[in-house]
Amino acid sequence: MRIPVIAGNWKMHKTVKEALSFLSTLRSEPLPGNVETVICAPYPSLPALVEAAEGSGIGIGAQNLHWAEEGAYTGEVSARMLTDIGVRYVIIGHSERRTYFAETDESVNRKGKTALKHGLVPILCVGESLEERESGKTKHVVREQVVRALDGLASEEVKGLIVAYEPVWAIGTGRASTAEDAGEVIGFIRRTVADLYDQQVAGEVRILYGGSVKPGNIGAFLAEADIDGALVGGASLDPESFRQLVAAAAGRENG
Numbered sequence: 001m002r003i004p005v006i007a008g009n010w011k012m013h014k015t016v017k018e019a020l021s022f023l024s025t026l027r028s029e030p031l032p033g034n035v036e037t038v039i040c041a042p043y044p045s046l047p048a049l050v051e052a053a054e055g056s057g058i059g060i061g062a063q064n065l066h067w068a069e070e071g072a073y074t075g076e077v078s079a080r081m082l083t084d085i086g087v088r089y090v091i092i093g094h095s096e097r098r099t100y101f102a103e104t105d106e107s108v109n110r111k112g113k114t115a116l117k118h119g120l121v122p123i124l125c126v127g128e129s130l131e132e133r134e135s136g137k138t139k140h141v142v143r144e145q146v147v148r149a150l151d152g153l154a155s156e157e158v159k160g161l162i163v164a165y166e167p168v169w170a171i172g173t174g175r176a177s178t179a180e181d182a183g184e185v186i187g188f189i190r191r192t193v194a195d196l197y198d199q200q201v202a203g204e205v206r207i208l209y210g211g212s213v214k215p216g217n218i219g220a221f222l223a224e225a226d227i228d229g230a231l232v233g234g235a236s237l238d239p240e241s242f243r244q245l246v247a248a249a250a251g252r253e254n255g
């Protein structure tokens with residue numbers, strides 16, 4: 001049984017004070033224990049969030065890292081710096097980083113390897129653009145991204161990572177994929193993992209949907225057998241809406 005994951009990606013939102021206020025509201029009532037609940041916040045809030053989340057079961061994640069151990073990389077943050085402060089997850093290859101910061105499949109692969117080496121759980125993002133979708137290339141594009149991202153990773157490493165399928169055209173647009181389409185692509189990603197590794201690995205890796213997920217539509221995504229949760233942007237910024245997403249995933253224990 002795969003444990004569902006609800007991961008909030010705050011992107012470039014919230015000061016430290018705002019982050020702590022969110023967490024305090026979120027913690028005011030217990031969260032279900034059968035959902036892996038993750039908040040990926042901007043770097044400045046991470047130490048305070050790790051401390052404030054202690055004992056809550058909420059995992060704290062970063063939104064990027066550098067693949068090198070250390071060195072002359074101005075403005076970058078290493079895996080060791082993240083684990084040192086208690087960060088446990090890291091988003092890798094988000095489409096915004098691919099689009100605005102020249103992230104490539106190669107850098108995604110390197111970052112994933114570094115994250116795993118340091119015991120961080122990578123949340124590896126893949127997804128097609130609108131143009132790619134409209135020209136019927138969705139599966140081809142997603143397969144290439146998955147194959148390249150996983151290149152050189154061992155079965156045990158792949159079992160522990162989280163993949164997020166986020167069609168670029170659905171991110172922040174209010175235009176979510178249909179649950180059926182997302183379920184089909186995510187099933188295809190799982191079969192791709194089975195081709196590259198085996199059925200056991202494919203059966204263990206968690207694959208999330210991301211792109212305009214809200215409390216009102218998450219149920220449909222979770223009803224798809226291959227969808228193990230969601231990577232959520234906008235709707236993760238409000239503690240009540242985030243709580244509703246976690247509650248929805250809790251009701252889908254045996255997905």
Ligand SMILES: O=C[C@H](O)COP(=O)(O)O
Nearest residue numbers: 009171172211212233234
């Ligand atoms: O990482 C999260 C995604 O980019 C989805 O963002 P969104 O929920 O605001 O569409």
